[in-house]
Amino acid sequence: MSMSESQDNHRDQIDRYVNEKMNDDERLQFEKRMREHAELAQSVHTHRDVLQGMELYFLQQLKEVLILSDQPKKSGMPLWIKVAIGVAVVGGLVALAFYLNVF
Amino acid sequence: MQETNSEDQQIIAKIKAGDEESIVAVYQAHRAGFIQWAQATYQTDEPNAADAFQDAVICLHHNIIRGKLEHLSSSLKTYLYAIGKNILRKKLQKEALVDNDEAWMIENLYAEPLDSFATNDRQRFVATLMEKIGEPCKTILKLFYFKGFSMRAIAETMDYKNENVAKTQKLRCLTTLKHMLRNQYSGEEFYGE
Numbered sequence: 001m002s003m004s005e006s007q008d009n010h011r012d013q014i015d016r017y018v019n020e021k022m023n024d025d026e027r028l029q030f031e032k033r034m035r036e037h038a039e040l041a042q043s044v045h046t047h048r049d050v051l052q053g054m055e056l057y058f059l060q061q062l063k064e065v066l067i068l069s070d071q072p073k074k075s076g077m078p079l080w081i082k083v084a085i086g087v088a089v090v091g092g093l094v095a096l097a098f099y100l101n102v103f
Numbered sequence: 104m105q106e107t108n109s110e111d112q113q114i115i116a117k118i119k120a121g122d123e124e125s126i127v128a129v130y131q132a133h134r135a136g137f138i139q140w141a142q143a144t145y146q147t148d149e150p151n152a153a154d155a156f157q158d159a160v161i162c163l164h165h166n167i168i169r170g171k172l173e174h175l176s177s178s179l180k181t182y183l184y185a186i187g188k189n190i191l192r193k194k195l196q197k198e199a200l201v202d203n204d205e206a207w208m209i210e211n212l213y214a215e216p217l218d219s220f221a222t223n224d225r226q227r228f229v230a231t232l233m234e235k236i237g238e239p240c241k242t243i244l245k246l247f248y249f250k251g252f253s254m255r256a257i258a259e260t261m262d263y264k265n266e267n268v269a270k271t272q273k274l275r276c277l278t279t280l281k282h283m284l285r286n287q288y289s290g291e292e293f294y295g296e
Contacts, residue, residue: 011274050280051248053229056221058249059161060230062126063217066157069127070134 014040018048111179118167121250130160133180137187145195155194158217159187168251190216225284232283240276247273 016022017030034041117125134156141152163183166172175182194216221227233241239261246252246260254266254273263269 046281046284049223049225050229050277050284052221053226054233054244054248054280055165056217056226057230057233058245059165059217059220062123062161062164063157065123065127066130066160069131070153 014044014047017044018051108178111175114179115167115172115175118164119251121246121252126160126164129163129179129183130157133183136180137184140184141187141191145191147191147195151194152191155191155216156187158190158215159183161217162186162190162215168249193219225288228287229280229284232280235283236276236279239272240279243269243273244276 013030017027022030034044114125114129118129134153137156137159138149138152141147141155142149145152160183163172163186172182177185221230233244236244243257243261246257247254252260254269257273258264258266258269261269261272263272
């Protein structure tokens with residue numbers, strides 16, 4: 001096994017342990033290694049903190065999405081169209097008033 | 104107990120596949136009913152009930168993605184109400200508004216308010232780092248760890264050449280996060296890898 005493959009395997013084991021993907025035998029063996037190697041135990045703690053912190057962030061984002069979905073939907077009409085309609089209506093009324101006064 | 108239906112199973116499958124619209128649809132479908140029930144049962148106010156229900160939907164998502172919920176033994180509504188009830192009771196117990204005399208548990212049920220999800224300051228700090236880490240890290244990490252995408256699916260979504268490129272990029276992002284965490288907690292003994 002190359003150095004790179006060995007590192008991949010090491011990371012993969014930590015990831016599977018933290019995500020509870022190991023079977024009982026593998027988990028017991030891994031925990032024994034953690035007790036014997038403080039550095040491995042620290043790597044596991046760090047990995048767990050990073051994954052848990054990441055998930056907290058994504059869950060907070062999801063909560064914001066849920067809260068936003070409670071807000072009443074705004075009209076899909078763009079603002080510039082609303083303004084244009086407003087101007088046209090006012091202009092029409094002014095023109096009508098002018099027409100009535102003049103004639 | 105109500106019978107489960109295939110529609111509920113389809114919803115679970117969609118959420119497991121990373122479909123965010125489905126989780127919002129579930130939330131909107133049951134929100135009003137839960138709030139009404141919670142207000143009548145616990146005399147709580149609407150914001151409190153709504154907050155508990157939002158956390159319940161988040162726990163539902165967590166349970167599905169983590170593989171703790173694959174097949175329902177009740178309807179999705181019953182499952183969601185059970186989580187929501189447990190969360191609401193925990194919130195009210197904190198405020199000493201109900202006694203801790205009842206548990207309504209479903210096997211493998213994770214039902215915690217969002218604010219108790221992180222168990223230490225380092226985890227809360229990592230959550231703040233996610234705003235700083237930028238793209239493509241945020242998306243890759245979300246797809247892999249939050250939506251359960253495979254490396255191949257991530258490579259396709261992110262338009263990478265192959266899954267090895269995606270895997271390398273994900274590793275870089277994780278390492279960056281670990282370094283940022285180490286810099287913050289440099290006074291403590293730290294092993295990143």
